[in-house]
Amino acid sequence: MFxxxxxxxxxxxxxxxxxLMGLTIAIAGMVGLFSIAGGLEETVSQTFGKITGIxxxxxxxxxxxxxxxxxxxxxxxxxxxxxxxxxPEIWSRVNIIEGKPVISxxxxxxxxxxxxxxxxxxxxxxxAVYAGRFLxxxxxxxxxxxxxxxxxxQHHKQVGDTIDVNGQEMTIVGLYECxxxxxxxxxxxxxxxxxxxTRFDPDSVSCFYIEQTGDVKNEVLVSQIKDHFRDRxxxxxxxxxxxxxxxxxxxxxxxLVNVIDQTxxxxxxxxxxxxxxxxxxxxxxxxxxxxxxxxxxxQAQSALEVRSAADxxxxxxxxxxxxxxFLGLMTGIGVLIAMLxxxxxxxxxxxxxxxxxxxxxxNGWSNRDVMLLITAESSLLGVxxxxxxxxxxxxxxxxxxxxxxxxxxxYASPGLLLFGVVFSTFLGITGxxxxxxxxxxxxxxxxxxxx
Amino acid sequence: xxxESCRCMIEVRNVTKIHQxxxxxxxxxxxxxxxxxxxxxxxxxGPSGSGKSTLLYLMGALDExxxxxxxxxxxxxxxxxxxxxxxxxxxxVGFVFQNFNxxxxxxxxxNVLAPYLPQxxxxxxxxxxxxLLKQVGLGQRITHRPSQLSGxxxxxxxxxxxxxxxxxxxxxxxxxxxxxTQTGEEIFNCLREVSEQYKTTVVIxxxxxxxxxxxxxxxxxRDGKIGDxxxxxKTLDGLAELNVAGWG
Numbered sequence: 069m070f071x072x073x074x075x076x077x078x079x080x081x082x083x084x085x086x087x088l089m090g091l092t093i094a095i096a097g098m099v100g101l102f103s104i105a106g107g108l109e110e111t112v113s114q115t116f117g118k119i120t121g122i123x124x125x126x127x128x129x130x131x132x133x134x135x136x137x138x139x140x141x142x143x144x145x146x147x148x149x150x151x152x153x154x155x156p157e158i159w160s161r162v163n164i165i166e167g168k169p170v171i172s173x174x175x176x177x178x179x180x181x182x183x184x185x186x187x188x189x190x191x192x193x194x195x196a197v198y199a200g201r202f203l204x205x206x207x208x209x210x211x212x213x214x215x216x217x218x219x220x221x222q223h224h225k226q227v228g229d230t231i232d233v234n235g236q237e238m239t240i241v242g243l244y245e246c247x248x249x250x251x252x253x254x255x256x257x258x259x260x261x262x263x264x265x266t267r268f269d270p271d272s273v274s275c276f277y278i279e280q281t282g283d284v285k286n287e288v289l290v291s292q293i294k295d296h297f298r299d300r301x302x303x304x305x306x307x308x309x310x311x312x313x314x315x316x317x318x319x320x321x322x323x324l325v326n327v328i329d330q331t332x333x334x335x336x337x338x339x340x341x342x343x344x345x346x347x348x349x350x351x352x353x354x355x356x357x358x359x360x361x362x363x364x365x366x367q368a369q370s371a372l373e374v375r376s377a378a379d380x381x382x383x384x385x386x387x388x389x390x391x392x393x394f395l396g397l398m399t400g401i402g403v404l405i406a407m408l409x410x411x412x413x414x415x416x417x418x419x420x421x422x423x424x425x426x427x428x429x430x431n432g433w434s435n436r437d438v439m440l441l442i443t444a445e446s447s448l449l450g451v452x453x454x455x456x457x458x459x460x461x462x463x464x465x466x467x468x469x470x471x472x473x474x475x476x477x478x479y480a481s482p483g484l485l486l487f488g489v490v491f492s493t494f495l496g497i498t499g500x501x502x503x504x505x506x507x508x509x510x511x512x513x514x515x516x517x518x519x
Numbered sequence: 520x521x522x523e524s525c526r527c528m529i530e531v532r533n534v535t536k537i538h539q540x541x542x543x544x545x546x547x548x549x550x551x552x553x554x555x556x557x558x559x560x561x562x563x564x565g566p567s568g569s570g571k572s573t574l575l576y577l578m579g580a581l582d583e584x585x586x587x588x589x590x591x592x593x594x595x596x597x598x599x600x601x602x603x604x605x606x607x608x609x610x611x612v613g614f615v616f617q618n619f620n621x622x623x624x625x626x627x628x629x630n631v632l633a634p635y636l637p638q639x640x641x642x643x644x645x646x647x648x649x650x651l652l653k654q655v656g657l658g659q660r661i662t663h664r665p666s667q668l669s670g671x672x673x674x675x676x677x678x679x680x681x682x683x684x685x686x687x688x689x690x691x692x693x694x695x696x697x698x699x700t701q702t703g704e705e706i707f708n709c710l711r712e713v714s715e716q717y718k719t720t721v722v723i724x725x726x727x728x729x730x731x732x733x734x735x736x737x738x739x740x741r742d743g744k745i746g747d748x749x750x751x752x753k754t755l756d757g758l759a760e761l762n763v764a765g766w767g
Binding site for chain 2: 441
């Protein structure tokens with residue numbers, strides 16, 4: 069029966085080919101789109117699979133780049149049972165490298181406390197160095213840096229060269245490659261140098277990278293750290309413009325008036341101090357002009373957000389689930405068009421062959437047999453469309469990953485490819501059902517008489 | 520005439536067929552009653568539109584009468600359900616059409632085996648199909664597609680297809696309608712040979728009376744009724760008689 073079905077398809081080769089192409093492109097599109105989410109999941113799981121420690125940062129900050137927490141809290145964290153090493157980090161965005169603006173992919177300055185960084189059992193950047201060396205204690209206070217392979221290749225640099233970053237001439241002492249587009253974006257230097265270069269608040273850090281002793285379970289340690297800071301007050305992350313407005317604790321005009329007042333009275337300190345420490349406790353979260361998070365929510369939460377690799381993975385799952393819905397809607401349009409194409413092709417093919425079906429029925433074929441033949445034809449188109457679509461999708465993914473290696477990572481899992489074939493077969497079968505049913509409406513002789 | 524039917528294969532009882540064409544009704548058959556003996560050559564003759572083909576197709580269960588019944592081997596076709604009708608057509612009846620009606624995507628051998636494709640073709644069936652094609656003179660053409668065969672050759676393939684199932688009946692609708700005289704004669708000779716060999720009842724609708732022999736049975740139709748022109752009834756050595764409504 070399948071041989072007969074295949075011959076029927078081949079006898080109308082152009083029409084079958086066009087229908088097949090419609091299905092192939094729809095499935096390739098589906099594979100390509102869903103590979104975005106797949107790539108994201110794979111990148112994050114690969115990335116966070118390498119990160120064994122936990123990260124403490126400002127509540128609500130999506131990534132450490134947007135987080136500000138008191139520097140001194142690191143000491144307190146290190147006293148909590150289960151904590152082995154606390155490594156403070158400063159993250160800041162790089163705007164210009166070698167005189168060229170940095171847009172995509174983004175680059176960041178990572179200032180790390182070298183003594184604690186070197187004490188880590190597992191340092192992801194340190195362990196990923198493949199040329200030169202990682203930073204040592206001698207590099208404290210210098211502009212010696214370790215950069216990724218992508219950054220070095222992009223700017224044609226190697227170990228020993230200097231690289232101009234945000235107007236600072238830095239010396240490359242080592243190159244690393246973590247194999248993740250989420251990690252291979254950091255230009256690593258001593259924390260105090262980065263603080264200086266970026267004019268970062270001297271009393272703050274972006275986050276703490278915490279290595280565990282292993283005696284305490286991750287979930288328990290995370291909970292203990294959060295509980296330790298539960299009575300602290302720290303404003304949750306807010307967009308930079310609002311943070312700036314809040315930094316004054318009141319409005320700018322009032323500050324100006326205060327400064328003038330102080331000058332006339334001969335005193336100068338209070339307003340400056342107030343400006344410098346926006347995030348330290350005692351701030352009552354007075355409603356500012358811009359309007360921020362209320363006091364209620366701050367008090368209910370810990371002043372620190374502590375995440376392990378599993379937490380990052382959970383957050384991503386939520387995001388990719390939403391992304392999948394969006395991608396599904398987009399894919400649905402292409403799939404609907406492919407389905408209509410199959411129905412149209414099969415209906416035309418069936419109408420042209422109505423005499424043949426009459427002959428088959430005259431020779432003892434039942435309606436069911438005829439329907440099976442027609443759905444066999446459409447399902448063959450479906451299977452072939454799924455296989456070709458999967459292959460085309462894979463080729464497109466390969467090309468995109470190769471061309472934009474440092475910016476995107478697409479991934480089509482075997483499960484996605486198999487789903488593509490199965491779904492395409494389902495489309496083929498479903499698309500052939502109506503035309504197949506249509507043939508059953510006629511008696512054999514009515515069908516034969518049409519010829 | 521008496522209504523005896525000691526070798527009656529097909530009995531048609533008061534069959535009427537009305538075709539609906541929009542709001543128009545076409546009376547193809549009007550209360551036709553007749554019998555056809557078994558293992559014989561029978562002809563249904565008449566002008567165009569007389570209902571010959573309609574009667575033929577009703578006997579083959581390709582359609583259903585609007586009224587009346589048709590009995591084949593004493594079983595009414597009206598009592599058959601859909602599956603039984605499909606089985607009847609697949610196993611008991613072979614059709615030969617005017618325009619051959621072969622499947623162009625299958626070769627000669629596959630066309631002969633077409634009735635059995637859904638169930639799967641056995642080796643024995645394949646061998647019989649090859650043998651039949653050789654018997655009808657197409658032993659060298661079994662892998663040829665219909666487009667590679669002449670009209671006569673295509674009709675022979677149709678005959679082989681009809682015979683593969685060793686049917687009770689072969690129903691042929693103008694089998695030589697699209698063939699030249701010589702080829703037509705060859706086809707009729709072929710039909711007679713195989714029907715005699717396989718003891719099959721053959722009923723043929725035709726305009727062409729050249730191929731009728733004295734031993735053949737004839738039914739004439741006009742305007743959906745048995746023709747009022749005295750028809751020729753031939754008996755085969757007194758074995759059976761043809762019973763026609765209105766004749767005692």
